[in-house]
Amino acid sequence: MLRSSKAGASQVQRPTAPVPAQAVRFTTPVVETPGIFILTGWLWRFLRALVLLPFQFPVSVGAVAASVAVYVAFGWLGVAVLWTVADLGLLVWWRRWPESFKAHVALRALATWRRFWIYRRHWQPVLVVSGLAESYLERQYLPQIRGVTCSAWADRVRVKLVAGTAPAEFEQRVPELAHGFGAPSCRVEVRGPRDLVLEFPRRDMLADPIDALPVPDDPQGVDLSALPVGRCEDGQPWNLRLHGTHVLTVGVTGAGKGSVLWSAIRAMTPAIAAGTAQVWAIDPKRMELSFGRSLFARYADAADDAVELLEAAIAAMQERAERYAGRQRKHVPSVRDPFVVVVLDEVAFLTAYHPDRDIRKRAENAIATLTSQGRSVGFCVLAALQDPRKEVLNLRNLFPDKIALRLDEASQVDMVLGEGARDRGANAHLIDPDLPGVAFVKLEGSPAPVRVRAAFVTDSDIDAMSGEPAATGVGADAHSDR
Template sequence: MLGRKSAGAAQVQPTAPVPARTIRFTTPVVETPGIFILTGWLWRFLRALMLLPAQFPVAVSALGASIAAYHFGGWISLAVLWSVVDVVLLVWWRRWPRSFREVVALRALATWRRLWVYRRHWQPVLVVSGLAESYLERQYLPQIRGVSCSAWADRVRVRIVAGTSPADFEKRVTELAHGFGAPSCRIEVRGPRDVVLEFPRYDTLADPIDALPIPEVPDLAALPVGICEDGEPWLLRLHGTHVLTVGVTGAGKGSVLWSAIRAMSSAITAGIAEVWAIDPKRMELSYGLALFAHYAADAETAVALLEAAVAAMQERAERYAGRQRVHVPTVRDPFTVVVLDEVAFLTAYHPDRDIRRRAENAIATLTSQGRSVGFCVLAALQDPRKEVLNLRNLFPDKIALRLDEASQVDMVLGEGARDRGANAHLIDPELPGVGFVKLEGSPVPVRVRAAFVSDADIDHMTAEAAPTGVEG
């Protein structure tokens, strides 16, 4: 019996697993016939020729006219044609230089920049920066739709690849600027798959700006305080809003404050505007003490001044209730600007908790209720963190001068401002007064520089535009 079991056990062999058979599918490689490749090249060449008149109408017209002149009259006819053209261009340039620059010079520059700078470097820059897309082993690039030039910048209109978004470009502004040799790059969205890349050719704000002339009849909603990067005046709105200026020490906050005061000094003289100044450092605003209706330096007096401003605002609102919705500056109800330098001293750094609480409450009341009755808070700050000033969202208009960290840009100007080109953390320390402005209702930051108001300018202002008296 035992022998049978042993024999049976000997006959049963364990079944070894059979290895799985791997089936490989290979895609056959079919070489494209040469005739198809040549046909593709020929089609692209013919299409480029057909598009030339639309892309470069002036150059194609000039070439066509030259060929026709040579064909019908030989070299003499061609020489006469170009001599006449040269004389016409010379007279145009001398007689109407502005229109010549816009119609001829800038268009010629745009054509040159399109071919030599952007078209030549387009593919490598976009591939390296990660803006080229691939699908089924085929590369898709955004297409240049046109290039235009202003006196200071190139504007490259681009059709982006389907499936991508302008945010992809906004995250690559630094790479694009360096790739095309520009100081900076900003993105403007024109429509679906339609964006404009703006590349300055040089820094228009590199030179300091002297104090601007004082307007005889100032517009309190558009005060000239400096210039924008495109050469247009920087008009700061005070009436109907509140403004927060943020920047490290030496960034030029004083230039913004004094340029705004200077621009409205005619209104101060006329009595339809007044400035209540708070100057914890006792250095920035005290030099123009005679310009201010009220002035405070120490913490207790400063908080009392803020609370007095709140009381005056509420008294005016009580009189306006049911009678008037829009404030019009008058001698009885002047436009009141509370200039608050180093606001963090009152809201975060002062050791007395009661002082900090009262200051925050007064500032919050002014910024939330004062716009409609003619009260404005113009504040300056070094550190934009919420633990320093948690009221920054109550300031509709914000100015970011030179900052310490990249993250602070979005704290001041709002989320995504740095992606749109507002690199306030990269501003050269040798450029005080340069910054970025985000206006109410506009997500696009604008690069600006405030004018420098010297001590002599302030002396002249206090002599010419000082109110009758200053209260402490």
């Protein structure tokens, strides 16, 4: 009995220390590429570049070919004569036709230099660091530069994307691209599948203030669909469309909302004098629009009067719509049916800040009715406010065209211009406070925001427009918002 118990005890296995598992290493076999394949690849790339060179740089290749041909035929003296004649021809071209010389010679030479010295030189490190390089099977793939063109103010780099990537990846890396290539900003323009353009400004064309633009003498010269109110970043005129749309202007105090409003009114002055256009103005501050109230067909500053003006505009709009029903689909400005612009400054006072709830509700309903029904019969709402939050104005989507002046926060950019506007380069929250009137504009049907600056309309300009004597003292200094 004792022996069996001892035997059983001896058969009991004692716990042992755990034995670490043996690590199994899987290694990828390395296959060396034969040298003949590497040399063949280099030779193919060299021959391909040699064949494409005349198509990419025809002028440079032509100049070198002509020089070699002259050298073979006449020696160094012939080459010297050829280049002397060419230099004299370029000099005459530059002095006689400077704009043509700039477009066909200077800017093309600048584009070639910047393509190799700025963009190709830094292309790989900038894209790798910013996360725009792709890897597959331990091989790196980069978007390709298809070409660089230069204008008087910016470089445009055309890029071919890597298959499987989207333009949104570049739009999300706009700050990295701008700083990587030493530009103040960057904008992304999608041209087609795997085809986009990166625009890098070289200098700010909107740094200097713009004086009030001249007013045409002939009312027939007023295009209510393209009113000149300032300048675009590329130096072209900024034409604001009012006929057939509604415009919302948003900016903090001092951003230049008054410049936009008064520039639009100034451009309409001949049509106002001829009776084919009218401005109905609402000015809760009693400081901005009241300065030229003789220009307006109707004017209101008190809240009750402002709501009555809006409701009167609805009645006139509906009466005109009844006359047009079944007879006319497009409004043509005339003395009988003038184009009516309801200029509404500080719209948030009526829709959010007024203590009377009934006033707020009536104003909001009236603005919604005008913006949803007034386009086809010649009624436009040109509104301005400071705070774009939804609780302040929940009718933003009823304004097809939007203007974002300087804003307080980055999130407000997308509130005003729509989702993704900041990713496309509309950094309205970064506008310098010393540049009033600078804004980003997003038009109906166009996803790309455009940087612009409105002209500055002084008090003297308004006096000349309204035919009133110049104001002095406090009244003359009350327009700092312009």
